[in-house]
Amino acid sequence: MKRIYYLLWIASLLPLAGQVQAQKKMGNETILVNDSITLDLPEVFVKAERPLLKVTDGRLQYDIPNLIKSKPVDNAFDVLGELPGVGRDGDRITLLGTSETTIILNGRKSSMTPEQLADLLKSTPSAKVKKVEVMYSTPPQYGVRGASINVIIENDRSLKEILKGEVSLTGTQGYYFSPTSRLNLSYTGKKYAADFSYSPGYRHGRSTEDMHAEPTMDNRKYDILQKNWSENKSIYHNLRGAFEYDFDNKDKLSASYTGRYEQDGPASLRGGQTEFVDIETVNTASRTTGPTTLHSARADYNGHQHLNAGIDYTFYKDKTLQELTNNFAADNDQNRRNESRQQSQQANLYLNHFTVAGNGWKISYGLEASLSRVVNKADALLDNEQESEGTFNLKQKEHSAGAFAGFSRSFGKKLMLDASLAVRYYKATVDSAGKKNTLWDKVDLFPTLSAVYRINPSNLLQFSLSSNRKYPSYWATTPNTFYMNAYSVIKGNQELKPELNYSMQLTYVIKNKYVVGAFANFQPDKIQQMSYQRPDRLQSVFHWINLDRHTMYGLMAVIPFRAGEVLSSRLTLMGAGIHDKGTLVDIAFDRKKLFGRAMLTNTIFLTRNKNLSLDVGGSYNSGIIQGVYDIDPLYSIDASLVWSLPKKNLRFTLKGSDLLNSHTPVTHIDEQGQKSRMELFQDMRSVSLTVRYSFGGYKEKKVKAVDTSRFGT
Template identity: 35%
Template structure:
């Protein structure tokens, strides 16, 4: 541990010594000293050469990343007189603008704001434009309206890039998917300034691959005030579900603090039918098992956060986050011609996270993140066949302690070059066990497991960015990583590149390349056996390896509106869970295994259009060819290729302006596709929503219906080299919900650094 701390201290000291001030900042006010929003601030050299341009935020503040020795600033706004001033320092101070002395009479100006822009290699979307053309009311829903973004089982993916990481204000999230979704659903869309989509994120973001960065609005105020929000939702699927939340925030000039609490009760079905033609030797056994069950639990999410502004651009953030689910329970009963079984699992799950983050005006960012996760559970299992009976209790437990320390530095260099570099170290310890207690007199001691895993990840990164002119920009970065899990050790290098070229304002091209590594969940690498019913079991895989993927893509943006994308990805050692009929016994084995590789190439087109001010629509089409290759899947080799097509159409109809009532009608179709030896059936769905905003936009009543025709549950078949199986899964895809939200005190939800527990649990 001393060696680790020394490495961290040395890295931080080196970064700090090389730090250097670099930004030009200031604030624009009117004659009454009130801040002026949306002022265009143009930077020029003294000889009138364009350097950069920004727009003031809600507090009238602006920041320019360029810093010539001498420069000119031009302040422009339709309602104010233009101001031109020359400077030589970093602080432009307070600029007061005078109102125009003319009035416009009966003049109507109509125009359409661009849907997408390219800034520093990222596709940038004005979220307010997306929100005003739809019924979205929170940050999560705004993400789903971005071109190419898809959702399935509340998992977000991006066409051409697969899984995508959501970060807030340029900082990576360490939340589980469920916790992140909950946070974004409780964040009003009015608090999001813009969304930046990066198919190939630079290494400075400390995440690799595709990224969606939500840039939130300023949360400081000259006059302190308290604000808040309360809301509730009722959802009816097969069972009734409900949630409620309350947020309270204090916002001041230097200090802001917030407290969040939400309770979410979920009760969902887990039905799964298995029709198996199981071959042992020359005999085929026809097995039918029908599994019906449910999962339920009440999750308490709590958060307390503090943000203190030490000086103009020095911030200290501290946060505590927890998610506690007592008495989480899953019950499944299986009946059929092979066995009758009952499987009940109950446990108490909890996660606690503490994060401290410091950002300096000198471009330095350092932080410490600690997560504790614990999930003890007990399984009560009964299985009966014509010739035998099996009864046991199984006590399982997983306890994880994880530390993450990081530091990063950014410098602006001459000739518009930017240099960034940093370190990111993670140390994790996972202690898991599974102890069987047979109730039928049998001996199951051979299945007992107790593991103590230690994982270390050392990451060093560096990158450069350059804007050659208004039309051409380049970003290059590389991350070196040393990974150690018990006896497995691996050095790896991950390059990333992004090149943007604007032929004109109407024709923008973007070429990118990235690489990444994905690690399996901790429980999948345990040497464990879990019984699901009398026929199916789940095996761990201690030999499971991380996967490495390489992605290249070319994007064309037409008229800041229409998007076309071609892409290619190659994933070495892709890991996935597949089912396998044992050749030695009547058992269906689920296990996560490594493919040799997966290859995917395709194209995406996004076409938005509108009809007057009544109908706004967006069509997304994606087609790709997928190839899965594995030489050693239980002595079966597969090499399979399949085309997959996706079509989405989102529509919003503005029924009334006063009162503000909007109707949304969305549809999605996915053609049949493959997953290893699986053949997955086509799926489609239609969603509808109605939103009424009233009480001065402080109150919102929303009615939603998802998957109206209950058609988004795929059927899976296997008929490959002796494996013959049909699996039909039924989830709560169809549901109807009604929600109400009320904001008071001018509430805008505050950004939160989230907690990554994506590899916890089992």
């Protein structure tokens, strides 16, 4: 404070001086007054930390460019893994404390499966992501319910017409080598924007499963040892194009196309050895091929009078051929041939509007409708003779319509409230050989609530309440039977019901940086896959079932901290309790478990200008339950080295994942005569190198995605 007063006193003398000369030096500032008075003053530094988090209308908004600065982030999917309070398991992104999290792009629902959406985000440069919004209770105008993460792609407009782009190459060495590449081009003008992206790649991975089962049949206990391996190969192409036009009245029209093509080229192989102890040993070899195609077109109109409307159409098709041979010890080979096909067409329409009434009331309302038609076919042959089990031809039709109304309002400077109620009618029918059956025919109500109380500019409380209904995939509700080996099969369940989900979160944000919270999730009819050892034959069947109850409740905290300009770290902690209750065929279970999770990330800046940084992180999950399963603790350590050359528009990222090869799930079942142990090796350990070159000051344009969350085998 004395330093500031001293500066003000010196400034008051300047008008009296006949000549003033200012001269800056390293470490001080010299002021010459009338060429006779010389005062050396130390520099005054004003240092502030830009907040990474702010809250707008109940949404937690993260400043992405500041969050990922000098981080090992090369694409939009990596950005999500850097968000505080987010857990990443493979291609699955979940907000800690929620049962499921939906990824949406630019405020509208994506229609891809989590795997397809992950591929899209991985082919999108991180520089395109302007900001990310986290919503524990998503308003219905976004087209989703429950928790969501809204990825906002920057929509830059310039007075000049500029071509921008980015090219990147990535080589990943896991058990095998997998190369990918990416090309992004964008052309922007004052009223329009167009962009194009193409990302081809080759995936080559390996996984293993070691199982020890002890089933009981006819009061006799058997011992079964199994070693399985699979080699998965695929060549894929991701293609995306989008066009936007801004009218003079500020209305906006956007259209986009998304395509994904997986070639019918390299076959995925699977093999294994099943030892029925003291009986016989069976060797299994399986070969699977088949192409997959996805086309999606979308158009959206955003009116300047708060009117939004859109329509999209999606066509999905896949064909899978599996040829499996079991070689028994008695030289009797068993040959299976399973050919399955799925073709789906889906159209969605939405219309939203909001108006601002007196006293700051914002009233929102809207309509939505969807129609889909799916054909599922499967032909199963056993030793060249048709097998009734696993052979079917189903035509499934679904249509739904819904409406919502809600309001939001700020009560003074402290309290903001956002609430809505949606009603939706859903009907699904299936036609099997001319016999029609109704799968679902019901009306649901979905309330949502978000309340934010701002204690002061840096501290706030948020309460969220949401509800949702999740429908199973198309294949899960068919009588499909997929043979994995001589002992294990996967079966669909035509009696599978949709699951409900009710979630509550209480979040306390401290200094716009630290986050602590409490949560509770209730899921009646939760959909879960579990294995069951049949009592009448030596066979393990993986069933899809509905639990009677699944609840999860707990606490979480996100604690960032720094050590000068060298180290930036973040610690994430979660503790929760789980309660699973249900019936697997004839096994009734009622189980509870406490578990915890910890994640620590550290970014070490190796140079003063921060163009070279090392990122080291680790995670630990304690033991957890999943229906009748017990899952052992898991841990992993990752590291990345990032070298940026801004003047040359180059960036190199060297990344190592699961360096200790420790992310290997081990599951146990020991419940009412069901006893087995399985260890999964998922080829998580890898080293990758990414080289990225950008030109024209590249930034991405707004892009819409697709919805295929229930497609595929």
